[in-house]
Amino acid sequence: MSTLFMFPGQGGQQPGMLHRLPDHPEIKRTLAGAADTLGTDPLALDSAEALQHSRNVQLCLLIAGVAMARRLISAQAEPDWLTGLSIGAAPAAVIAGVLSFDAALRFTDLRGRLMEAAFPRNYGMTAIIGLDTETVRSLVQQVHSPACPVYLANLNAPTQLVISGHDRAMQDVATLAQKQGATRVQRLAVTVPSHCPLFEPVARSLQQFLVTCEMHRPHYHYLSSSDARRLLRPEAIATDLAGNVAQPVRWHDTARLAWEYGIRLAIEMPGGSALTGLSAPVMPDTRVISSDTTPIETLIQLTQRSSANLG
Structure with missing residues (x-):
């Protein structure tokens, strides 16, 4: 029986998320390392005001994910598999030993700054619940234009999809979706149009940054949620890390693949429980x-028990 650590992307962040991490030496070590690299106290990043900025959200998710995973591993509660949605791929790469925490912090800082600079306002992401992929894809094609772009971004579940793009275009798709019978449309707490071709220039810049970083083969199994497959080579993981900002997320396929690999315990790292809800079905x-x-204590016991059963 294998264990998977899942690292979430933007949307589930909450004010105070770093302050609520357990009091443990591994947590303190991670926060101190972040402070050294960033040149500022990371605990200043999780206020309600600070979390209005995508760069701060992404850094919080990286720091919280690495800290919690390190805390569990320090108690011999180790994963067999790792995966992350969007920026969640960065803490997954750190815990896998592919990328140093210092490099991941600098990568995430750059990622957030480039994304915000490219689309500082009037863009974001919207969830559409209750319609299938082809229906939403058709609605997106009806609305999309070069001047007012919108794209299908996240394939989270057969009838839980996310679109990405300009505010007006997303609203037009949402209106059509409700007429088609969507049970809910919801603007997400994401201020940039992630996982679409609008960010291809950002992906190229991030790839150039990662060329300068030392990378290693993963010592835990690493699943890409963009490709929905296991990646082994550091170069492939670097491409995944840089490119996922401009690629659709295939979370449903990734979770199904994890199950097929024999994963019977999946733990979502901070923050939130969106991946828990998507993966359980x-x-x-x-x-x-x-x-x-x-x-x-429950997380540790369950992971240790899973490892013992595997052995």
């Missing part, structure tokens, strides 16, 4: 839980 006999809502 796809992994019917897998225990899927969130670290934000499960006591740390």
